Structures are given as structure tokens and as C-alpha cells.
Amino acid sequence: MDTEVLEVAILPVIPGEEAAFEASFEQAQRIIAGMAGYLGHDLQRCIEQPNQYILLVRWRTLEDHTAGFRESAAYQQWKSLLHHFYDPFPSVQHYTATGKGSDYGTT
Secondary structure (H helix, E strand, O other), X not given: OOOOEEEEEEEEEOOOOHHHHHHHHHHHHHHHHXXXXXXXXXXXXXXXXXXXXXXXXXXXXXXXXXXXXXXXXHHHHHHHHHXXXXXXXXXXXXXXXXXXXXXXXXO
16 A cells, blocks of 8 residues: 655745746646646745745655656646746655554644
């Protein structure tokens, strides 16, 4: 049985390009949302470094991201919309749940 995968990408956007990046991401998120195995995503902006973002994407399997998305024609569209905003290129890692979560605020 496959375990859900969380893709974590740290996105260092060229300073001064944040608004343009966010506008392009509005288009790009429609691309990723249509991919097989896509379960959801969240883009957040760093408070301390406003040109840095974190992208969290939930995938059904690792292969849905690495083969299904990255080897697709849709990825080429994603790449042309977003990759020119990054310096340096983002770090991307994949995680699975350990089952050792906690409920905040409970004792």
C-alpha cells in the first residue's frame, strides 16, 4: 500500500519579483492541480525573508510527482511560468507521515 507523500519545496524568489511570482503562481497552480495523484497544495511566504516561499504539495505517491508530473508536458508549462523567478534553484524534498503526530493545545 502506498503512503501519501508531502513534497516540500523552499522557493528563493529573486528580490523584487515577489508580486510577479505570485501572479504567475496563480496560473501555475491550475496546472499542478490537474495532475494525476495530486491531493492538494499550500504556498506560504516567509515573514523574516519575504522573498522566500515554501510550497507544500500532497501527492498520492512519490511517483505521481517524480514521474507523473515532472516527466509531463504540463511540467514544461509549470517550468516556463515559474523557474525564471528562482535564485538559487529550489531545494525539493519528499516526506511521509510517521504516525507520531500530536494534537496542539491538548494535555
